Amino acid sequence: MASNYTDRQFQGTYLFDGQMAKKGYGLNKMCYSFNDQVARDEFNADPEAYCEKFKLTEAQKEAIRNRDVIGLLREGGSIYYLAKFTGLLKLNMQDIGGLQTGMSTDEFKAMLEKNGRGEV
Amino acid sequence: MAKIIGAVTTSHIPAIANAMANGLEETPYWKPFFDGYPPVRDWLNEKKPDVIILFYNDHGLEFFIDKKPTFAMGVADEYYNSDEGWGIPTIPPVTGESDLSWHIANSIVDEGFDMTICQEMKVDHGLTVPLNLMWPGHKYGHVKVIPVCINCEQYPMPQPKRTFELGRAIGRAVESYEKDINVVVFGTGGMSHQLDGERAGFINRAFDIDCLDKLVTDPEALTKYSNIDLVEQGGAQAVELNMLIAMRGTLLGKVTELHRNYHAPISNTGSGLMLLEHEMPK
Numbered sequence: 001m002a003s004n005y006t007d008r009q010f011q012g013t014y015l016f017d018g019q020m021a022k023k024g025y026g027l028n029k030m031c032y033s034f035n036d037q038v039a040r041d042e043f044n045a046d047p048e049a050y051c052e053k054f055k056l057t058e059a060q061k062e063a064i065r066n067r068d069v070i071g072l073l074r075e076g077g078s079i080y081y082l083a084k085f086t087g088l089l090k091l092n093m094q095d096i097g098g099l100q101t102g103m104s105t106d107e108f109k110a111m112l113e114k115n116g117r118g119e120v
Numbered sequence: 121m122a123k124i125i126g127a128v129t130t131s132h133i134p135a136i137a138n139a140m141a142n143g144l145e146e147t148p149y150w151k152p153f154f155d156g157y158p159p160v161r162d163w164l165n166e167k168k169p170d171v172i173i174l175f176y177n178d179h180g181l182e183f184f185i186d187k188k189p190t191f192a193m194g195v196a197d198e199y200y201n202s203d204e205g206w207g208i209p210t211i212p213p214v215t216g217e218s219d220l221s222w223h224i225a226n227s228i229v230d231e232g233f234d235m236t237i238c239q240e241m242k243v244d245h246g247l248t249v250p251l252n253l254m255w256p257g258h259k260y261g262h263v264k265v266i267p268v269c270i271n272c273e274q275y276p277m278p279q280p281k282r283t284f285e286l287g288r289a290i291g292r293a294v295e296s297y298e299k300d301i302n303v304v305v306f307g308t309g310g311m312s313h314q315l316d317g318e319r320a321g322f323i324n325r326a327f328d329i330d331c332l333d334k335l336v337t338d339p340e341a342l343t344k345y346s347n348i349d350l351v352e353q354g355g356a357q358a359v360e361l362n363m364l365i366a367m368r369g370t371l372l373g374k375v376t377e378l379h380r381n382y383h384a385p386i387s388n389t390g391s392g393l394m395l396l397e398h399e400m401p402k
Contacts, residue, residue, distance in 0.1 A: 005275035008348050012318030013356050015348075017275040021185050032184045034205045070318065079316035079356075080179045080273055084205030093135070093388050097320045111321050116384030118325035 014073040024076020030054035031081035122297035129394040132249040132308040135387035156381025170301040175363035176246035177272035189236035194267040195221035217264035227293035281343040283362040287369020307367025313389035314355030322355040328390040339368040373400035
């Protein structure tokens with residue numbers, strides 16, 4: 001068991017430390033592979049087989065199946081690699097923001113505008 | 121002798137590349153962001169720096185977490201971008217500056233910065249977006265670029281006080297280089313943003329503006345933050361402020377702010393464009 005980097009926690013925030021990097025290694029390795037079109041095609045042709053190739057855990061496979069970004073973060077996904085998975089699904093950062101916060105993409109964009117104006 | 125004549129802070133998010141590829145610069149969403157850039161472009165075209173030292177973070181193109189360097193720098197004559205997973209069209213190569221790169225590497229490793237030194241290094245949007253912002257149409261081939269990559273992804277990552285000192289060491293290395301060349305330093309990324317978790321969408325405008333102020337007048341104050349403090353104040357990816365702090369470290373002399381444009385949001389981030397002039401005491 002790897003040690004936590006810090007005891008400080010922030011609500012709705014998953015710090016990617018050694019413990020997460022170990023837990024999510026196969027998942028992140030799969031997502032890193034999506035830099036190549038050949039890998040994206042192989043995943044799209046048979047997602048289950050592709051997840052198996054990288055030895056994803058059942059919980060990780062389930063989160064991939066359900067496009068459950070929060071689930072993927074909990075199972076050790078790093079947002080930089082998960083972005084390659086969500087990119088493959090043709091989702092942009094605002095779509096992902098909406099998925100994680102339970103908002104529609106438009107609602108999430110409106111929140112960004114509000115935060116950007118400093119209305120918080 | 122070589123001189124650092126100025127520095128730039130800029131965002132580097134992929135959405136900028138998409139906006140430029142699709143000609144969206146004048147649309148209401150993007151105009152307040154892009155309108156900040158002409159004065160910086162004009163200054164660069166007037167000063168014609170020979171070399172850009174560019175601090176960025178790799179987002180999973182060259183480096184995976186199988187081996188994740190804390191600090192890495194390129195010493196090559198040329199760098200290539202590649203597909204980052206979204207099928208972005210491959211863009212022209214970036215020109216490097218091998219001789220000065222090795223001079224910096226020799227100097228800073230001897231000072232105690234254990235840099236990973238790369239003769240081949242794929243450079244991602246963190247590096248290419250800022251270059252394309254300054255020289256649109258990917259017309260950056262004439263400028264020699266030295267990439268310096270800081271781990272902003274996986275904890276433990278270097279603390280602000282360390283990245284500031286790294287900048288100082290690079291500044292000393294440049295100012296001791298014997299060739300008469302002009303160097304500009306780019307600190308890219310940030311500012312406040314959080315991409316992941318239920319807290320996604322977090323932006324702290326007041327914090328960003330305070331950071332820009334401190335980058336000009338009181339950079340040492342920023343080195344008092346830990347990375348976890350940055351997460352608290354600016355969101356999970358605000359640790360990218362380390363690239364701006366490293367940039368500021370390289371400026372050992374007198375710093376004058378010439379231009380600034382803060383705008384939020386672009387995509388999920390606060391964007392801080394700033395142009396600083398730098399002069400060493402005579």
